[in-house]
Amino acid sequence: xxxxxxxxxxxxxxxxxxxxxxxxxxxxxxxxxxxxxxxxxxxxxxxxxxxxxxxxxxxxxxxxxxxxxxxxxxxxxxxxxxxxxxxxxxxxxxxxxxxxxxxxxxxxxxxxxxxxxxxxxxxxxxxxxxxxxxxxxxx
Amino acid sequence: xxxxxxxxxxxxxxxxxxxxxxxxxxxxxxxxxxxxxxxxxxxxxxxxxxxxxxxxxxxxxxxxxxxxxxxxxxxxxxxxxxxxxxxxxxxxxxxxxxxxxxxxxxxxxxxxxxxxxxxxxxxxxxxxxxxxxxxxxxxxxxxxxxxxxxxxxxxxxxxxxxxxxxxxxxxxxxxxxxxxxxxxxxxxxxxxxxxxxxxxxxxxxxxxxxxxxxxxxxxxxxxxxxxxxxxxxxxxxxxxxxxxxxxxxxxxxxxxxxxxxxxxxxxxxxxxxxxxxxxxxxxxxxxxxxxxxxxxxxxxxxxxxxxxxxxxxxxxxxxxxxxxxxxxxxxxxxxxxxxxxxxxxxxxxxxxxxxxxxxxxxxxxxxxxxxxxxxxxxxxxxxxxxxxxxxxxxxxxxxxxxxxxxxxxxxxxxxxxxxxxxxxxxxxxxxxxxxxxxxxxxxxxxxxxxxxxxxxxxxxxxxxxxxxxxxxxxxxxxxxxxxxxxxxxxxxxxxxxxxxxxxxxxxxxxxxxx
Numbered sequence: 001x002x003x004x005x006x007x008x009x010x011x012x013x014x015x016x017x018x019x020x021x022x023x024x025x026x027x028x029x030x031x032x033x034x035x036x037x038x039x040x041x042x043x044x045x046x047x048x049x050x051x052x053x054x055x056x057x058x059x060x061x062x063x064x065x066x067x068x069x070x071x072x073x074x075x076x077x078x079x080x081x082x083x084x085x086x087x088x089x090x091x092x093x094x095x096x097x098x099x100x101x102x103x104x105x106x107x108x109x110x111x112x113x114x115x116x117x118x119x120x121x122x123x124x125x126x127x128x129x130x131x132x133x134x135x136x137x138x139x
Numbered sequence: 140x141x142x143x144x145x146x147x148x149x150x151x152x153x154x155x156x157x158x159x160x161x162x163x164x165x166x167x168x169x170x171x172x173x174x175x176x177x178x179x180x181x182x183x184x185x186x187x188x189x190x191x192x193x194x195x196x197x198x199x200x201x202x203x204x205x206x207x208x209x210x211x212x213x214x215x216x217x218x219x220x221x222x223x224x225x226x227x228x229x230x231x232x233x234x235x236x237x238x239x240x241x242x243x244x245x246x247x248x249x250x251x252x253x254x255x256x257x258x259x260x261x262x263x264x265x266x267x268x269x270x271x272x273x274x275x276x277x278x279x280x281x282x283x284x285x286x287x288x289x290x291x292x293x294x295x296x297x298x299x300x301x302x303x304x305x306x307x308x309x310x311x312x313x314x315x316x317x318x319x320x321x322x323x324x325x326x327x328x329x330x331x332x333x334x335x336x337x338x339x340x341x342x343x344x345x346x347x348x349x350x351x352x353x354x355x356x357x358x359x360x361x362x363x364x365x366x367x368x369x370x371x372x373x374x375x376x377x378x379x380x381x382x383x384x385x386x387x388x389x390x391x392x393x394x395x396x397x398x399x400x401x402x403x404x405x406x407x408x409x410x411x412x413x414x415x416x417x418x419x420x421x422x423x424x425x426x427x428x429x430x431x432x433x434x435x436x437x438x439x440x441x442x443x444x445x446x447x448x449x450x451x452x453x454x455x456x457x458x459x460x461x462x463x464x465x466x467x468x469x470x471x472x473x474x475x476x477x478x479x480x481x482x483x484x485x486x487x488x489x490x491x492x493x494x495x496x497x498x499x500x501x502x503x504x505x506x507x508x509x510x511x512x513x514x515x516x517x518x519x520x521x522x523x524x525x526x527x528x529x530x531x532x533x534x535x536x537x538x539x540x541x542x543x544x545x546x547x548x549x550x551x552x553x554x555x556x557x558x559x560x561x562x563x564x565x566x567x568x569x570x571x572x573x574x575x576x577x578x579x580x581x582x583x584x585x586x587x588x589x590x591x592x593x594x595x596x597x598x599x600x601x602x603x604x605x606x607x608x609x610x611x612x613x614x615x616x617x618x619x620x621x622x623x624x625x626x627x628x629x630x631x632x633x634x635x636x637x638x639x640x641x642x643x644x645x646x647x648x649x650x651x652x653x
Contacts, residue, residue, distance in 0.1 A: 019530070040531035041524075048527050092509060095516050105481070108488035111512060115495050118519040125526035132533055 007055075007117065012124045014051035019128075022047055046070070052121045062110045065098025 022043055053066035089107055093099030096111050489508050493499045496515045499508060 037531065041528040044527035044531040045524055048523055089509065091513050092516075095513060095520070105484050105488060108485060108492060111516065112488070112492050112495055115492070115512075115516060115519065118516065118523065122519055122522045122526065125523065125530060129526060129529055129533065 008120045008124060010055040011052060011117065011120050012128075014055045015048060015121070015124055016128070018047035018051045019044070048121060048125060052117050056113075056117055060110060060113055061102055061106065062097045062099070062114045065101075069097065 049066055050070050053063040053070065056063040058064050058067065089099075089104050092111060093102065093107055096107065096114050099107055099110070102110060486505065489505055492512055493508060496508075496512055499511050
């Protein structure tokens with residue numbers, strides 16, 4: 001499948017771009033209120049998912065679903081025929097974006113890819129955090 | 140949302156999750172109070188709790204609520220550190236609880252694994268279809284069964300369902316595909332052998348199995364292949380075509396590739412040539428027409444099937460269909476075969492997922508695997524939330540002008556990150572640094588990074604790092620080491636911060652140099 005390094009690079013570049021954009025919107029001082037913190041947090045999280053979805057592109061059902069969610073379009077219709085074939089994947093389809101409209105087999109495929117991308121995204125975020133914290137605390 | 144309320148009320152009673160607040164999956168508002176805590180675990184636990192409440196037919200909700208976090212934590216602990224970085228605080232407190240709670244609730248993967256079925260989610264539903272459950276259990280078992288044990292399968296199969304119309308035995312059931320009404324079967328065929336544990340449709344299974352019985356009776360019997368093809372293609376669109384991306388009815392071989400990935404190319408070739416010789420009850424689900432006919436010879440048993448198929452005569456190839464061969468002792472009903480094909484596909488995917496999810500190599504059974512996968516995905520999502528929260532606080536201070544540097548060096552070189560600024564000055568021995576280094580991370584976390592982070596260094600970092608390109612030769616495992624480092628940071632306690640500061644660089648440097 002996808003080479004993890006290339007995936008990571010793509011994800012990282014997109015995420016950093018998104019974060020940069022976000023940074024300009026945020027005030028440099030630490031957020032004063034809880035609401036502000038929540039807002040920021042949500043913005044960062046949205047940036048993370050959006051960058052992940054856009055890096056993957058519309059090739060995958062989950063990324064398509066995520067992009068749809070980002071753009072505010074309505075969700076894909078649940079295919080009623082899929083419910084019969086679910087085999088207990090109902091929870092999984094709730095977790096993986098766009099899972100309702102997929103049948104079991106493709107749902108599992110999407111899950112696998114989604115996991116890969118999530119792992120890469122988490123790594124990137126952690127590394128960014130680590131780098132920033134380490135650089136700042138060196139002195 | 141009821142669970143949310145319940146969780147909130149139950150939360151004070153939970154010994155393990157100290158100050159965790161059970162909030163909606165959206166970020167808990169009090170996260171900053173739990174700066175060094177696993178706030179996001181509450182989110183995951185919420186969803187875990189919800190799922191737990193739904194799935195096991197168990198006990199009082201309160202029990203489930205209190206159980207969920209411990210279970211979740213334990214599952215995280217049990218699995219690799221790969222995604223355990225947020226478990227620092229819960230480990231000690233919950234491990235003891237977990238053991239007891241787990242025993243109490245009987246939330247045992249083994250329980251769910253009986254017969255390789257999905258555990259029926261609602262115990263109340265079980266009595267409703269005893270015959271089906273038994274039969275389905277065996278059928279489920281058969282699908283996973285390797286081909287060598289056909290003989291064993293024969294007997295048990297005959298036992299449970301006297302009314303079962305399925306024809307037993309080998310039979311070369313010539314692709315009797317479609318006496319049945321495709322439209323209905325497309326839905327029901329998939330259902331017939333559905334395990335009773337299928338969530339949300341146990342009743343449907345029951346009803347459908349009845350109708351399928353009738354249809355199976357009609358269906359049993361050898362029929363011409365040609366009519367089948369036509370109808371099969373008609374059915375195709377309704378079925379899980381999504382599963383077989385890009386496959387067209389016309390291509391007999393192309394779709395086979397899907398199963399071929401499993402490694403049964405040889406069989407595929409054979410089977411396309413002699414479709415009729417095997418029990419090709421093409422699945423009502425259009426998959427049948429697209430897969431190679433041996434696909435049902437499960438992934439685990441390529442050899443056995445090959446022999447059998449080879450012995451058959453050579454009938455005109457039916458490329459358009461997935462010709463599924465009935466295994467010895469299994470029902471040759473088209474529904475069951477179709478079902479088996481589906482199930483095998485799914486188990487193939489599950490195996491792949493098993494590799495992805497850490498710590499799942501020992502787990503057997505779909506139900507448990509699914510739970511593990513769900514837990515893993517939830518934990519990853521929680522981590523994203525957690526990290527985004529931290530990044531949100533850090534963000535204003537972050538100098539993303541180093542992002543270009545980050546993307547290059549982070550991904551390509553080792554030690555690029557932690558070597559910022561002080562590398563030339565660091566001559567400390569590396570190994571001792573590791574323990575203090577985690578402390579660095581820990582000190583950052585509790586302070587919410589807001590105060591602890593000063594960014595004077597960033598100015599010189601780019602230049603220094605530029606000079607420090609030489610470790611880029613060592614590309615490998617940088618990320619892994621970083622992971623380990625970070626996990627160490629998250630899992631160990633922090634020594635004094637003074638040590639930390641000095642310790643921050645050398646680990647990176649250490650990675651770079653050797």
